[in-house]
Amino acid sequence: MAKTDEEINKILNNNLEEKQKIADKIALLAKDGDVIGVGSGSTSFLAIQAIAKRMKEENLKIKAIPTSKELGMVCNYLGIPTETLLTAKPDWCFDGADEVTPEKWIVKGRGAAMFREKLNIANAKKTY
Secondary structure, eight states: OOOHHHHHHHHHHEEEHHHHHHHHHHHHHHHOOOOOEEOOOOHHHHHHHHHHHHHHTOOOOEEEEEESSSHHHHHHHHOOBBBOOTTTSSSEOOOOOOOOOOOOOOOOSOOOOOOHHHHHHOOOBBOO
């Protein structure tokens, strides 16, 4: 049965608070000089905004390796220099999931950036 717009907005708004909490925790991990692999999706979008805020407030020099064109454009807009896996290796990376089932299966979104996300994970020293 299809959900109503009201039901969908309620889910998104509830989920947004949880995603923002995660994004803020991810941003606290960033250190001066880090090269960070950035996943795609809404949680990554919030996290990169929180990282950019810290960069400005604390004068941190951080570079990102985005896994999607959208997040690359966001990094550019926020003033975060970007690299690729051909030019840098991530010190650490982060990515989100749309859902984790009770059986611990991760449900990913559109999947277009999944290959790049896997490459970031494989090359990072640590993954969140």
